[in-house]
Amino acid sequence: MKKIAIVILNWNGAKLLKEFLPSVVKYSQEGTVYVIDNASTDDSILVLKEDFPSVQIIQNKENFGFAQGYNEGLQNIEEEIYCLVNSDIEVTENWLTPILSHFEQHPNTAIVQPKILDYKKKTHFEYAGAGGGFIDKFGYPYCRGRIFDTIEEDKGQYNDTRKIFWASGACFFIRKNVFRELKGFDADFFAHQEEIDLCWRSFNRSYDTFYCGQSTVYHLGGGTLSNSNPRKTFLNFRNSLLMLTKNLPTQSLLFILFERLILDGIAGIQFLTTGKHKHILAIIKAHISFYALLIKTIRKRDAKVKNTYYQTTSIVYSYFVKKCTIFADKF
Template identity: 35%
Template sequence: MTSSAPHLPSVDIIIPHFKRRDMLERCLDSLAETLYPEMGIIVVDNGGKQAGLVFMVKRYRNARLVRLEENRGYAGGCNEGLKHSDADYVVFMNDDTRHDPLWLDRLVSAALEDERTGALQPKILSLKAFEKGKQVFDYAGAAGGMIDRLGYPWALGRTFSAIEMDQGQYDNGREIFWASGVAMFVNRSLAEGLGGFDGDFFMQMEEIDLSWRMKLAGYSIRSVPSSIVLHEGGASLPGGSADKIRFNHRNNISMLMKNLGGARLLWVLPIRFLLEFAAALFYLTQFPGSLKKSGAVWRAISENIRQIPPIIKKRRAVQKMRRIRDSVIFRDSPLTLLFRY
């Protein structure tokens, strides 16, 4: 007698990890409660070389450890994990997360509804607020990533400075622009075909860049609010740190230069460089650390200028595989949310 049970796609959870072993252990404990049966876990030790880490990871079902000699950041760590996966889907995940037991079942079900699915994002709530009995969206992705026409990212449930309570206002899944790297569910073969994350980003906005390339190739990015992940936030870089400011400003401009079509880039890029200069001046008013914060923006601008030749090379590859026009991608995007909040 043959079984009539449907084939379940395999999913690997890829977790880049750096130093905070206690945080990783909490994440793995939570994943152990996930009910989806065809799940593997790939932990990428990002140059931490922690003693005993391999034995800790082996305690968990279908979990394995990949070691890197140096810290390649979130982007490089995820790319290494991707090389070691042959699953149907992968989830790029932060190690400061906790998970509803059915979070992965619901993502897989949503992916199977549409063969053009590039990436999916669960509803991401604040772990710290949840532990206090509150349902508050997490800053890093919230209910789904969006972007305005000047290239500034925001999210449903979160803008530049405001974070909303979760009252079910985004509980209908919808097309979004980008899926958060907190828990980014992607088609593995598509991610590989697009080259994975841009390793030069190191961290910050790499998931937006990959989502954008998926959209250009004609794939969809959607939210799945019935899947819930809790995120602590600020584990890698605290909000407002000079390094985080540098990565955000540098990678955002690099992303625009790679992915925008030529006509749109001609008018967006000059405006954005003017706004970058304005941001550098604004940070001079932000105490403490005003000089470091302002200097981080100037450093980002300088790095963008020095990296123009390799960015142009990447741009040619991205534009060559483009299938969708900017007018379609930005059809529902506002001009900018920068001055509204």
């Protein structure tokens, strides 16, 4: 058995498979390529069988979403390292080599992310992950190479290897034993920020998450939900609140949650002023869903929650007030 499994979750993505799977198959000889299919109704399975006979197919019984879809499919995969790859990722030659080397040399590293550039503009970082992820005190995610909507050009400034707080689910390497110890992604998230929650839980168990800038992939982005889709707004706001409730240090949980709810209200006002009324409704629905899941989420809190996490400042304040628009301005 090979050491690494390259695993793509697919739902009605036959077109994306045709476009992006060839590079994955070509440049992943060190591992076995799997596609977990979330009960697609298009011709995804036919495409896989006819065009990619070397790819192993795992068929889920229904569309479980990103989180549970991976949880279900990965039960059938036994390689030591999982590489979870979006179906709209183009990989590059030797992309696996530096990451496998890092895992071998750093036994406490549980999770790794490569450099993620924009498939449509390959000179720039991509929104989802860029040069490695962090969160501020209120749970707002940002990256080296991307803070809110400001995206940096790749000039080699993040060609390093360094510890980060979260790795992007667009291209996410994790040791199998850690994934199973943490019981995988939280299925209540369905999609969006489930990888940040998993990284936070890994952090609480004293594992390391790293960014490896010697490995590069290109991400199309928006293949399932675009940034303009209110469903994405709902999932991001709801799941961020769930993540904070699960992982914040006990002594700061109530205070930070209260402040975050206020900030969500301000975000709603901003949507109002720009005429994005469906997004206001999405925030309201996100809060209702959060309250409905609150007791269940509190029960998921890990006894090993740490008293500290990465940031004690606000990226919102730094970006909008202090005008720190790129990572190097502040960190």
